[in-house]
Amino acid sequence: MIIQLDMQSDVPIYNQLMNQIIEGIASGSLKPGDPLPSVRSMASDIGINLHTVNKAYTLLKQEGFIQIHRQKGVVIQPDTMPGITPEYQDKRNAYLKPIIAEAICRGLSEEQLLQIVRDMHNEITQTGEENV
């Protein structure tokens, strides 16, 4: 699990970290039950503070993507991954709508937009295949 952070980005570090772990799960490079580094080692590995990692882990735990045990440490959700909740749908649509609206303004056709989503979907699901 290689974490790449952009310190110049307007996206908060804890958010980038969350996204990369979620992308790791989506790609299959992180499988249910797989361990994640401790907050301290992850923090020193990527050169950030302990609390920033802890914030990302805590939020991922709240959303159900990981489990945190005193004994086993932090592991990718081994049981059932979080499903399609109404809160998730609302949040997803809220984030998706402005992106689609801007794409329309800039002249992207519906089919072009769908192709971008297809490409990105394949890019994610095929990335992890090599690492199996």
Next chain:
Amino acid sequence: MIIQLDMQSDVPIYNQLMNQIIEGIASGSLKPGDPLPSVRSMASDIGINLHTVNKAYTLLKQEGFIQIHRQKGVVIQPDTMPGITPEYQDKRNAYLKPIIAEAICRGLSEEQLLQIVRDMHNEITQTGEENV
């Protein structure tokens, strides 16, 4: 042009305002050359500060969605709308990737995801038709 703001949202007000104007353009309820309220009247209409509106307008101007004239006031871009720039593509993909990754984790199939995009695309482009 009815602006609906969510003061409890984690999305900044100036950002919500930008998004709604962009959605207005995408839906066709705001057409090239259409005037927008002055920063002061828009601010008092929706009950926020002058500078928050000004920030949204200034950013929309920088991206090319509106024009600001001393004489005519603020109008929707009457000439060519901003196109598909490399910066836009990078930003769009950066925002799109985490959404798709989370959808995959939560068990959405590629086709389900595409259908959501189709639905939202139609929802936006058909909303404005009534207001023509």
Next chain:
DNA sequence: GTAACTGTTATATATGTAGTATAACAGTTG
């Protein structure tokens, strides 16, 4: 038992962004 690790909590600080408030300037319009 002690040492080294785990997540967790508390506190403090620095920095940047968001939002408001007030004021003024320069240009346009009626």
Next chain:
DNA sequence: CAACTGTTATACTACATATATAACAGTTAC
């Protein structure tokens, strides 16, 4: 001249981000 326009400057509050240091409670290995 009066009333509007966008624009700029300044000041302030509030909050989020990120770091730093420290401690606590539990687990694991020697």
